[in-house]
Each structure stands twice: as C-alpha cells, then as structure tokens.
Amino acid sequence: MRLKFIDNVTSSDESCNHYTAIPSVDILKAVFKFLNPGENGENVILYNYQKLKTDSTVGRPRILTPFESFVLTLIRLRRNFDVCHIAFLFDISEGTVCNTISTWINFLYIKLGSINIWPSRNQVAKCMPTSMKEKYPNVRCIIDCVEFKVETPSSLFIHKMMYSDYKSHTTVKALVGIAPGGGFTFVSNIYPGSISDKEIVVKSGLLNKNLWENGDGLMADRGFLIEEYVKPLGVELVIPAFLKGREQFSSQETVSSQQIANERIHVERMIQRLKCYHIFDRVIPVNMFGSLNQIITVCALLSNFQDPILKKT
16 A cells, blocks of 8 residues: 555656655655665664764664655645645555654754745845836845644633734644745744734844845835844835824825735745645644644745746746
8 A cells, every 4th residue: 555655646747746745756856865864764863863873783773664654744834735645655564653643843954944035136136026126126035924723722822922913713823934036045943923023033043143134125014123233233124004193195105005906915935835735725723733843844844946936037
C-alpha cells in the first residue's frame, strides 16, 4: 500500500502538486536533496535532538525511508488527512505518524529557516514588476497580517488575549512580508489575535536596522501606523491616504490609494497560497499550539517553491 501510494504521488506533476503543494516531481526531489536528511534519516535526528550521529543498526529499524517521511509530512500539511487515514495509506501505526510529523516539522523549520529569504535591494529591483518600478521603485517589502482561528482556551484571561475583533474568534496572528515580485521574504513568530498591527510590527523584528538601507520603501495597509518607527531607519512608509476629518479624498489621493491597493493584492495572493495548506482549514486545536509557529513558518517557506505569482515582465 505504502509504495503504491508514494508511486502515485510522484507519478505526475499534477499528482505531486495535489498531495504536497510542490508544483513538480523534479522540484520535490530537489527540495529533498537540499534537506539532506541522511541515508537513514540520521540528520533529522541530529537536528531534532542535537546528538551525534549514531550507528543506524542500533535500536529498532525505521519503518519509513526519509523520502517517505518527507512526503508523509507534506501530505499532512497540504491535505490535512486524519492521522488514522495516513496510517492506513502508509501501513504504519498512528503513533508513528504523529512522531514522524513532529520530527520532520522541526527538521523542516530548521533547514528551510536557514535559507536567507530577505533579498538585497538589487535582487528586489531585478525581479520587480514594471508597474511597481514605475510607481514605487524603492519598495523593498509589502507587509500584511494573517490570522488563524484556534480552539477557545479555557482560561478567560488567555481567551481575552487571543480574541480577535476582526475575526470574532480566538486566533493567532503573524506578520508576513513579500518582495514586490512575489515570494515570502519575512515571516514573524505568532502572537495572540488581539495584538494590533502596529504592535506586531514592533515586536516581530521586521524593523531590525540590518535589514534596511536608507531610501528603502515599506508598503502596507492603513492599519500599519508605524511611520514613527520606520522613519529613523531612513525607510519610507507607503500606505493609502487618510481622510483626517475631510469628507473626501483629493483626486490625487484617490489615484494613489488605488495604485497601492493594486500592488498590495499580491501579498494577499501569497497569504492565500499559505492558506491552501489545508492544515489550517479547521479551527486549530490546543494540542497543536506548541508546534503552530513552526508549522506556519514551514508552510510559508514551502510556498516559495511554487510557481511565481507574477509573470516576468
């Protein structure tokens, strides 16, 4: 059953994308090669437990090969199959499924997190779409927040912290940023759903002076009132205009706001790609809270292996 199912997943690019969200079999194999889990998965154990490599003949032999474990984890993230169903497909116990996923999520978080996804100004300019070059050539990053509904905690204090007025539910919130040409370039840790957009930017590490150069631009929505924090970095905040007590915008402000909205839609498209991982479809249970930060980051970084959201111009 297991070998037949793995063969089906890797039988075509369409099947590979359906089960793993990786667009082709070649890219799936390339990502696996980069991860380098070791012939017997010894590097996965090393990264998880920070122990020296041990003789693979010691202890109980592993049922799954490293590639099978990798595919199993991707399928869980992408399709969100029940643990019992995955156990059936791979002909293993439910406990082995849970242990495999937990171990590989940590491994993916460390390995994919080692990739420098923050591009240089030259790299941003090289991949910037024409419309952006003409209007906002200095924008380095476009940011937005993404929320995930989580199970309501029993503690009233924690419930209050996690309650999001925007979602009318308890949530966790993360700040994400993309390059103007597409692709996640920043993913923060998760925070309680009640946190404001301003506060999450300050706490996330996005304003680290080592990330920015004088003259850079940061594009955001109206809720990100952070000009006082980005100005000392020499960064221009590009956001839609405010009415400020007026009855209507000027014609210039209207055009500018529409242009910003047209460019900001790409960060929303990347967020939709992140949410195409069906692990986020349901209200996230409390028992996943401990690994949720890793799961969100891994899914965001895996999204960067998908086809570009913008065609080259």
